[in-house]
Amino acid sequence: xxxxxxxxxxxxxxxxxxxxxxxxxxxxxxxxxxxxxxxxxxxxxxxxxxxxxxxxxxxxxxxxxxxxxxxxxxxxxxxxxxxxxxxxxxxxxxxxxxxxxxxxxxxxxxxxxxxxxxxxxxxxxxxxxxxxxxxxxxxxxxxxxxxxxxxxxxxxxxxxxxxxxxxxxxxxxxxxxxxxxxxxxxxxxxxxxxxxxxxxxxxxxxxxxxxxxxxxxxxxxxxxxxxxxxxxxxxxxxxxxxxxxxxxxxxxxxxxxxxxxxxxxxxxxxxxxxxxxxxxxxxxxxxxxxxxxxxxxxxxxxxxxxxxxxxxxxxxxxxxxxxxxxxxxxxxxxxxxxxxxxxxxxxxxxx
Numbered sequence: 001x002x003x004x005x006x007x008x009x010x011x012x013x014x015x016x017x018x019x020x021x022x023x024x025x026x027x028x029x030x031x032x033x034x035x036x037x038x039x040x041x042x043x044x045x046x047x048x049x050x051x052x053x054x055x056x057x058x059x060x061x062x063x064x065x066x067x068x069x070x071x072x073x074x075x076x077x078x079x080x081x082x083x084x085x086x087x088x089x090x091x092x093x094x095x096x097x098x099x100x101x102x103x104x105x106x107x108x109x110x111x112x113x114x115x116x117x118x119x120x121x122x123x124x125x126x127x128x129x130x131x132x133x134x135x136x137x138x139x140x141x142x143x144x145x146x147x148x149x150x151x152x153x154x155x156x157x158x159x160x161x162x163x164x165x166x167x168x169x170x171x172x173x174x175x176x177x178x179x180x181x182x183x184x185x186x187x188x189x190x191x192x193x194x195x196x197x198x199x200x201x202x203x204x205x206x207x208x209x210x211x212x213x214x215x216x217x218x219x220x221x222x223x224x225x226x227x228x229x230x231x232x233x234x235x236x237x238x239x240x241x242x243x244x245x246x247x248x249x250x251x252x253x254x255x256x257x258x259x260x261x262x263x264x265x266x267x268x269x270x271x272x273x274x275x276x277x278x279x280x281x282x283x284x285x286x287x288x289x290x291x292x293x294x295x296x297x298x299x300x301x302x303x304x305x306x307x308x309x310x311x312x313x314x315x316x317x318x319x320x321x322x323x324x325x326x327x328x329x330x331x332x333x334x335x336x337x338x339x340x341x342x343x344x345x346x347x348x349x350x351x
Contacts, residue, residue, distance in 0.1 A: 010048055017042055017052045021060050027124055027329045028063040028093040036061045058088040067107050070096040074110045077117050089118055093329065095128035095164075102134045108144050112151030119154030126328045128164040136173040136202040145172050153210050160216040161208060162242075162328040164321050167222035171204040206231035216334045218242035220321065224255065229262040240334045244272040244324050245317070256286065260301060268302030268336065272324060274309075274316040281309035283342045304339050
């Protein structure tokens with residue numbers, strides 16, 4: 001009996017390859033994930049599977065967690081003979097620094113080049129970058145932060161942005177004060193005033209305001225004050241904000257009333273904190289009943305308070321960052337229905 005090989009139509013084969021993606025809304029699958037490994041294997045089978053698999057890799061697997069991955073991606077996208085469709089990379093997880101500092105000019109340059117290339121296309125971005133390892137006064141000699149700013153400002157199509165480690169700290173040194181001598185850290189015991197002077201010589205702006213299409217914003221350890229609220233109020237499409245371990249400004253007592261007056265129900269905001277008291281862990285939506293009558297607010301406000309349980313001897317900072325990163329990647333951080341579901345879970349653990 002003669003056996004005949006059956007050939008699947010390309011259309012069916014294409015659908016089969018697409019089914020390797022578990023969740024098409026997941027931001028980016030790492031190299032260790034089974035779907036990434038499968039797509040890499042399929043890219044080596046034939047010309048047809050190569051085209052489809054490569055497109056899906058650039059669409060669903062841009063999880064850049066090492067310097068060499070960033071360098072390889074920039075090289076691939078920058079090559080004059082590149083046939084990679086630039087419209088594919090719309091989602092990106094970026095954590096390219098292998099150490100605790102950003103003081104690596106090659107990596108910083110590659111980030112800027114990458115953002116310049118992907119700026120017209122990138123929609124969703126999660127960064128895990130130690131921006132607070134390098135301060136504006138350091139750039140009087142190294143000029144790394146201005147270089148990073150050149151890249152971030154190109155992301156004009158961003159709709160979703162999340163920073164795992166900080167508030168997107170891109171403050172920069174005012175060049176008008178370049179003539180001021182550098183202050184040595186151990187020069188004397190009265191460095192507090194010197195530090196304040198150096199802060200006065202830096203320019204701090206609310207960088208997400210450069211992205212007019214932004215809808216979802218998540219930051220870590222951001223100052224939550226009237227200046228911050230005013231900046232959010234000026235963003236026309238913004239509808240969801242998540243702040244982990246926020247820092248209050250001078251308005252800690254009346255922040256909810258200020259939020260109601262300046263931003264209101266247009267933007268849903270979630271505050272994520274940690275607690276070592278297990279019974280306090282959970283999530284709830286604030287209403288006027290949470291305040292005295294003379295401080296009543298609009299009951300339609302979407303303000304959520306989330307307290308994650310972390311053991312007293314645990315790493316509260318790391319646990320909160322890990323918990324939020326997981327939800328940044330799967331998209332549940334922005335979902336009201338997910339918040340309502342979490343509200344039924346008590347206590348809420350950082351797992």
